[in-house]
Amino acid sequence: MIQTTKRIRITIPADAEFIDVVRLSLYGLATRMGFSFEEIEDMKVAVSEACNNVILHAYTQPDEGEIELTFTPHVDRLVISVRDQGTSFNFEQTVKGVEPLHDKEIHELKAGGLGIYMMQALMDEVVVHSGAGTEVILTKLLSHQGGKTHASEANHLSGDIHG
Amino acid sequence: MIQTTKRIRITIPADAEFIDVVRLSLYGLATRMGFSFEEIEDMKVAVSEACNNVILHAYTQPDEGEIELTFTPHVDRLVISVRDQGTSFNFEQTVKGVEPLHDKEIHELKAGGLGIYMMQALMDEVVVHSGAGTEVILTKLLSHQGGKTHASEANHLSGDIHG
Amino acid sequence: MTNPNLFHIHHEETDTGTTLYLIGQLDLSMAVHFRSVVEPLAMNADKTLTLNLRDLRYIDSTGLGILVAILKVREEVGQTLIVEDVTPKVQRLLDLTGISKFLRPVPDQTAEQKGGAV
């Protein structure tokens, strides 16, 4: 029903107050595509992590820049791009240091550094382009084992009569 | 908390499937601004009417164009612009014919023509620019008689401890 | 676990009447579907037609326009349209547009509180 060439673009100020609007939009699109609630939660967190990073790391002046998001629904996946025009960073270098806390002792813990790890753990693909600013491209596949849920979602989409 | 110069821009395909995403974004922004649920419902309907009109009337080719929305939060109001690049129309002329069904008999009823009437009834101000396409600018004031609700909303916004 | 906003229709049929429960958001994306379901039922003069709006979370001029069209069809076949369990949110739009006065409320439930539809 939602075709592959169409997309939604959302631009928000690089301000944490606006990230919830992005999550709500994502929720609206993803339910219509037939994603399960768990998949949608995964995407909400991953996209928020990308936005958090723009707000925390991309712009030197607080409340200056913008975050540009593009949601492109495909038949079998949702591709989400999160772009900023801020200072860039070396993703390959950074990603090497990225790790969860499973093997740590409590005194070794640091409070930060979980964002990129979570994006990678929650999405099927994470690609980062850094140059004039940063573009993070997050991809989530529509799972096929979830076919039952999706069929019933699709019913609601096409509005079939129940009962 | 949400400052006056900031704004959210959302571009969707001129396709009814995507309007719910706009309503969800609006809900997210408007609750944070402290609008009451009734005011938010009013805005959801009004913005949807503007989007419906783009989809139904602006573009000759179905599924061709886009709808560009801008949400600009001010201290005392939310201003929403809904723009298309489609065929324009004479708003002043059209608005004269706009009326609700209160004084009609059942056989006089027509199924259409309620959209502009509802926008005007539900918003505090409706301005339409027509030229290369159409821009509908919808304004809703943060009501002051609703101060009690807003104060408690604002508490949640600033995250005050309850209890 | 489904998105409560996605529109669907629950259909209940008795010997004397049909009740459609409209669930979720009735907007432009669902208008064609809704119309295709309700119009044939509206043309049947032998049965009452009731729309239960308890779980209708959203409606705009698209859905209201279909209600108007259905009202006219019911009038033509010498019947009425019963609309029940209207939430305040939806009632407000029915009042605003003037559609309320054409709807026959269910006597026992809504007549007194809503007051005075024909």
Next chain:
Amino acid sequence: MTNPNLFHIHHEETDTGTTLYLIGQLDLSMAVHFRSVVEPLAMNADKTLTLNLRDLRYIDSTGLGILVAILKVREEVGQTLIVEDVTPKVQRLLDLTGISKFLRPVPDQTAEQKGGAV
């Protein structure tokens, strides 16, 4: 009638301990506020500190990072952090990041089903 997503904290104090109910979405916009509330409590070694997450609808690395910071503070003052009524959604993120193993579940409620936190 409030947006259930807007974050706030409900605070319960007894002679022996403090329980904070985290309600709504804990994201970057609420991180500073949450930290300012929870950190002073974490430094108090004389009282237990419990976070009730029953109504926590969303958390991301921002909130999880504060949990980690609080864990460290509790460790330093020779205490633990009790986290109770964790929903599956939040549990998943605690497991994914490896934070689970540092949290002490409430014995009677979550010990068996969640299994094996220290």
